[in-house]
Amino acid sequence: GQNIDQPTEMTATEGAIVQINCTYQTSGFNGLFWYQQHAGEAPTFLSYNVLDGLEEKGRFSSFLSRSKGYSYLLLKELQMKDSASYLCAASNFGNEKLTFGTGTRLTIIP
Amino acid sequence: EAQVTQNPRYLITVTGKKLTVTCSQNMNHEYMSWYRQDPGLGLRQIYYSMNVEVTDKGDVPEGYKVSRKEKRNFPLILESPSPNQTSLYFCASSTGQGGTEAFFGQGTRLTVV
Numbered sequence: 001g002q003n004i005d006q007p008t009e010m011t012a013t014e015g016a017i018v019q020i021n022c023t024y025q026t027s028g029f030n031g032l033f034w035y036q037q038h039a040g041e042a043p044t045f046l047s048y049n050v051l052d053g054l055e056e057k058g059r060f061s062s063f064l065s066r067s068k069g070y071s072y073l074l075l076k077e078l079q080m081k082d083s084a085s086y087l088c089a090a091s092n093f094g095n096e097k098l099t100f101g102t103g104t105r106l107t108i109i110p
Numbered sequence: 111e112a113q114v115t116q117n118p119r120y121l122i123t124v125t126g127k128k129l130t131v132t133c134s135q136n137m138n139h140e141y142m143s144w145y146r147q148d149p150g151l152g153l154r155q156i157y158y159s160m161n162v163e164v165t166d167k168g169d170v171p172e173g174y175k176v177s178r179k180e181k182r183n184f185p186l187i188l189e190s191p192s193p194n195q196t197s198l199y200f201c202a203s204s205t206g207q208g209g210t211e212a213f214f215g216q217g218t219r220l221t222v223v
Binding site: 030031033040041042043044045048050087089091093097098099100101102103 | 143145150151152153154155158168169200208209211212213214215216217
């Protein structure tokens with residue numbers, strides 16, 4: 001099985017940088033997804049890491065360390081619209097099963 | 111437009127009255143799944159399907175049924191709903207190849223009274 005941990009809530013200031021951490025304990029781990037979910041809406045894909053290291057995509061970057069069971073999502077130049085929940089999800093090798101963390105609710109303040 | 115469509119978006123029903131939530135995708139995806147989302151518990155997988163006529167239990171399958179007779183459709187059936195099935199439900203689909211993103215439907219908010 002999989003156990004995913006991430007902080008419940010975070011607050012950050014508009015224009016700043018925030019890092020959301022995720023740790024996982026897994027069997028058959030394949031890769032790590034990050035999704036964004038605005039309140040009452042569907043999750044939308046942000047990033048996927050399968051190799052160790054940093055993947056950069058515009059204002060968002062995601063990092064994975066397989067040996068430490070650790071990932072983070074880095075958001076730069078924060079905007080008010082970035083207020084949302086950020087979901088960390090681990091995928092299993094050999095199938096498409098995703099196990100989600102409980103999500104981190106990020107609030108951006110002016 | 112590539113999308114996953116769920117219906118209905120909102121549903122209030124009474125205990126024991128059978129209901130079906132439909133899910134359809136137009137991306138020819140092989141893998142489809144159902145999740146429920148509850149405060150403090152995150153998204154939990156109910157059932158998944160890796161292809162037509164191939165379904166399997168996820169983490170919280172009790173009280174639910176699914177079928178996959180066609181590639182595009184993956185309905186979720188509650189034979190005898192109970193109040194503890196009040197939740198926000200999401201259908202998702204993906205290609206079935208490792209590392210590809212899952213596309214989610216807009217969600218169905220179900221209340222069982």
